[in-house]
Amino acid sequence: MLYFSQMKKTPTFNQEQKTLLAKWDDYKGKIVAVMGKKIFSATSGEKAKKLIDRLEKKYRKPPLVTYIPKADTLILIINGR
16 A cells, blocks of 8 residues: 555546546445546445555556545534644
């Protein structure tokens, strides 16, 4: 697994963001990893870790990873100040 401190430059996710925006509703309640125009999904954190490791090995760069909440999901945000 690559970590940000190991990467020479921060990746940009322009294509991945466009792909995710176009398919957002199809993946509600799932963890997704986006590589270019492809979206991969996982239903648990353990499966997501395996998926991310596999994608990083295959594409040699980190995927865009996010959780897409269901409509009734509350997200807690804590201000660290």
